[in-house]
Amino acid sequence: MADLTVTAVDDDGLLLAVEDEDRALDVLFDGRRIWSFWSLRDTIESDTTEGAEAERRIAWPERMLRFLHGVTRLSVRDHVAGTVLYDEEMSFGDGDERIAFVNKQGLPIALDKSGRFHPEFSVRSGDQLEPLLEAMHRVIAVLEEEGIAAFPAYGTLLGAVREQDFLGHDSDADLGYVSRHVSPAEVVRESFRLQRALAVRGMATFRYSGGAFRIDVEESDGSVRGLDLFGGFFAGDGRLYLMGEVGVDFREEWIFPLSTVTLAGHEFPAPAEPERLLEAMYGPHWRVPDPAFKFETSARTKARLDSWFRGLSPFRRDWQRNQAHRKADVDAPASDLAGRLAADTAVGTHVLDVGAGRGSDALHLARAGFRTTAYDYVPQTLRKAERVAGREGAPLDVRMLSLTQLRSVLAEGARIARQEGPRAMLARHVLDATTELGREGLLRFAAMTLRGGGRLHAEFATGEGEAGEGLYPVALDGVLAAIGRFGGSVVSADVEPGPAGRAGRAVVVARW
Missing domain, CATH: 3.30.460 (Beta Polymerase; domain 2)
Incomplete structure (x- = not known):
């Protein structure tokens, strides 16, 4: 069997001396497997001095970082052979208690093959x-x-x-x-x-x-x-x-x-x-x-x-794998778009935040006195905002909505349309994060729920150049024409050009 050694472990990850054979390795904390990886497939070449033995590095998975504060007996073993390659008492971060990988219910958890924490x-x-x-x-x-x-x-x-x-x-x-x-x-x-x-x-x-x-x-x-x-x-x-x-x-x-x-x-x-x-x-x-x-x-x-x-559900898997695991900063300042909607909307209005992401805008609006419904097609990302709102007594509801699924749009649109009272809609970086079908779904949902004077506040990337991660600039004229096709009228449309090589930013307000 080819030689493989763990040469260093620190707060950033592991350093390995690896030969040509790719092997599955387990990382254990106090004797319990928390994470596994392949010695070649999942690692990258490390910068080494000329003539030094080739080494490869792997960083701790992002979802593990919040746990890495304290002390543990860290072991690395060959999953198939059972050979222990590293076994040391270690300290991570600035904590002094034993590191414990448990969820909010106190259940032991580990990273599965999809990179998510679950009780194994x-x-x-x-x-x-x-x-x-x-x-x-x-x-x-x-x-x-x-x-x-x-x-x-x-x-x-x-x-x-x-x-x-x-x-x-x-x-x-x-x-x-x-x-x-x-x-x-x-x-x-x-x-x-x-x-x-x-x-x-x-x-x-x-x-x-x-x-x-x-x-x-x-x-x-x-x-x-x-x-x-x-x-x-x-x-x-x-x-x-x-x-x-x-x-x-x-x-x-x-x-x-x-x-x-x-x-x-x-x-x-x-x-x-x-x-x-x-x-x-x-x-x-x-x-x-x-x-x-x-x-x-x-x-x-x-x-x-x-x-x-x-x-x-286009892009849903990418959203789950690459975005949804990131820590939800629900106390982040409200976006400019949410602030504008709040300033233009009477308190007591039911605000529909479509594509609410991690829910910071939705929570801000609920705290400001608006009955708020936060929608996403991966609603798990909104759970922290929902819990915070529940503790504070803020009127925030979380619901699943898939703009590319007609039955989802029609069913939820009909449910909301039957409710009494004024409504407004927030759609920040939704039009530029979905497909043409999804854009039609958003405007159909707006047409069903905002009739009688409700307003849609939408922000999206437009023009030439790169936009943010997962965003695809859309033409302003196309959005304005689509609003008209779905029975809306444009109240305002503002465009802020982007810097060189970057797409601009459009903010559109429409009324039904």
Whole structure:
């Protein structure tokens, strides 16, 4: 086995002396695995003096930084071989207590393969996981009533086949099914039908895309675990597509008729040849444990799944992975746009903050006496603002809204339109952060909720040049024309040119 040593650990990260073999490494704090990475794939070359042994560095994940204040016994081990490469008592930051990776409920947490903190299965008892197993049985039974044969998928199937249990480093459960439909549109309709069937039976759900959604399961201690349901189908080209990572040549007899697997002492349905599906999901080395696994979905498969199923939520995955984990500074000063809306709007008006992000504007408006509803298609980013408002008694509500999903816009628009009282809408960097369909969704939502004199205050990047991260400048004339098409009238439209090479800033106020 190639030599690998950990040469230094500090507040910034780890320094490794690595040869050519890429290996999965675990980082443990006081004996508990918190994070895993690959020695070559996830590291970068470190600046070294000429002639020194080549070294590679990896920074602590951003989500870990808030915990790194105190002392711990830090260990690094080879995940497969179990060899300990580093083991030292260490101090981080300016704290003097033992570092503890726990959530607000006091539950031990670790980083999953998506880089998010969750209570891993390894720290949960059988009694605590029993509600999840029962929920899996219940969902499978409901789907069977609907004519769908579901089975454990992805990490849950991997754990059942390889270990007859949940993977210790996993943090949610997955189910999948292969539809008898061959049209993506019919697969989408079927997925929504299944979601309704589960909702009627009292299950809380959250939709990811046209072909996948989550069922929330409350464990015995009150914590909530996600149970994902991924739809799939055989396309006319003989390939199996399964949300959200599989697109491979496959035979129907490798799925049907279903067999069985054992998971944590429970028997569940399984594909006829589960090993073949696991290879399609994880590659030929699926039998080798890898807590730092990353899907490498082909461009062809990703493009097809995006076009068929993810058009409902463009950019949502990027927002979740790259933005949503950043610390929410809900006490940041209100934006100029929110200040302008507050100055132009009577206290008591219901303010709809669309694309509210982390909620600093929404919280500011609620504190100022406006009944405020904060909307985002990833509403988890608003939870801190919601908690702060609840403690302070500020009138802030958080709701999910997807501007690219017509049913979401129409349903929420109809709900708001039936309410009494004046309304105003804030849309800061929404028009330039979505697609043309999303822009139409925003203006349709405004048309439904602001009729009778309500005003939309919108800010967006416009003109030539670069905008901020995740922003795409849009033409002012196009926005003004679209407002007219949806029945609005422009009150004002101001443009502030940007510096050289940067897009300008437009602020538009429209009335319905």
